[in-house]
Amino acid sequence: GESVGLHLPTLSVQEGDNSIINCAYSNSASDYFIWYKQESGKGPQFIIDIRSNMDKRQGQRVTVLLNKTVKHLSLQIAATQPGDSAVYFCAESNTGRRALTFGSGTRLQVQP
Amino acid sequence: DSGVTQTPKHLITATGQRVTLRCSPRSGDLSVYWYQQSLDQGLQFLIQYYNGEERAKGNILERFSAQQFPDLHSELNLSSLELGDSALYFCASSVAGSGIDNEQFFGPGTRLTVL
Numbered sequence: 102g103e104s105v106g107l108h109l110p111t112l113s114v115q116e117g118d119n120s121i122i123n124c125a126y127s128n129s130a131s132d133y134f135i136w137y138k139q140e141s142g143k144g145p146q147f148i149i150d151i152r153s154n155m156d157k158r159q160g161q162r163v164t165v166l167l168n169k170t171v172k173h174l175s176l177q178i179a180a181t182q183p184g185d186s187a188v189y190f191c192a193e194s195n196t197g198r199r200a201l202t203f204g205s206g207t208r209l210q211v212q213p
Numbered sequence: 214d215s216g217v218t219q220t221p222k223h224l225i226t227a228t229g230q231r232v233t234l235r236c237s238p239r240s241g242d243l244s245v246y247w248y249q250q251s252l253d254q255g256l257q258f259l260i261q262y263y264n265g266e267e268r269a270k271g272n273i274l275e276r277f278s279a280q281q282f283p284d285l286h287s288e289l290n291l292s293s294l295e296l297g298d299s300a301l302y303f304c305a306s307s308v309a310g311s312g313i314d315n316e317q318f319f320g321p322g323t324r325l326t327v328l
Contacts, residue, residue: 135316144215144303144319145256190256200246200269201317203256 109188111208120178120211124191124204127172131193135201136165136176140187148176148189178209186211216240217306217320225326231292234323238285238306244268245287246307246317247279251300262287263309294327301325 114120126134132153137145151158151165151174158165164177174191188208192201216239226232238245247259249272258271262281273279276294281287291298301324305317 137319142321144217144305144322146215147316147318150316192256200258200261200271201248201256202258203248205255 109206109208111210113210113212114181115212116181116183118181120176120181120185120209122176122178122189122207122209124174124176124207125172126174126191126193126202126204128193128195128202129172130195131202132195133193134165134167134174135192135194136163136174137190137192137203138185138187139190139206145190181209181211183211183213185209215318215320217304217318219302219304219320219323221323222321223324223326225328226294227328228294228296230294230327231290232294232325234289234291234302234304234325236287236289236304236306236320238287238304239318242306242308242318243285244307244309245281245285246305247273247287247289248303248305248319249300250303250322251297256303259289291325296327299325299327 135150136148139145149160149165162179166175188206190206191204218237220235244263246261250256259273260279261269276292279289301322303322304320307317
């Protein structure tokens with residue numbers, strides 16, 4: 102189940118640094134946003150979500166920021182670890198339509 | 214482990230053939246979603262079932278069909294296969310069919326190769 106060889110933008114960071122992955126969405130009706138992590142050989146794994154009535158939500162080592170004005174979503178990973186290396190996808194949906202629309206993904210490479 | 218299972222893990226077949234992919238959702242989840250992940254299209258939503266009934270349709274070709282059975286497992290049928298159908302096919306499940314905070318859990322996927 103690895104991410105097929107998509108030509109993805111790549112973010113390369115040093116272990117211990119903070120990572121910021123960005124995502125732009127286009128649907129103004131979207132009210133629910135999720136970040137997924139996809140490691141090689143696996144399906145997408147839920148990281149964190151946020152509703153449109155919030156602009157920030159924090160989890161364990163991760164923070165999602167939502168800017169509805171410019172339709173922008175970001176995922177911040179604190180103290181990035183080698184195990185964070187993966188492809189990260191943002192996804193959006195709305196209350197009436199639970200199917201997710203995925204962004205194109207960003208490959209995160211953590212250098213030891 | 215998400216709790217969602219998919220079989221088979223790999224499938225190799227020829228153009229024109231028909232295959233069936235199977236998905237078992239997490240225990241208690243009523244909704245099943247199918248997604249296709251291809252080289253040039255990323256993750257694309259195909260179809261959703263909720264408690265046995267079709268709930269939403271995405272970019273699913275007419276050659277493809279799906280169903281959800283009374284025990285809530287789902288099958289995705291792909292027929293008259295073309296080279297371009299080669300992709301990873303993911304199943305996801307969630308508790309409900311709509312509403313907010315309805316996290317989807319993904320299975321490990323089936324890699325389909327059409328030769």
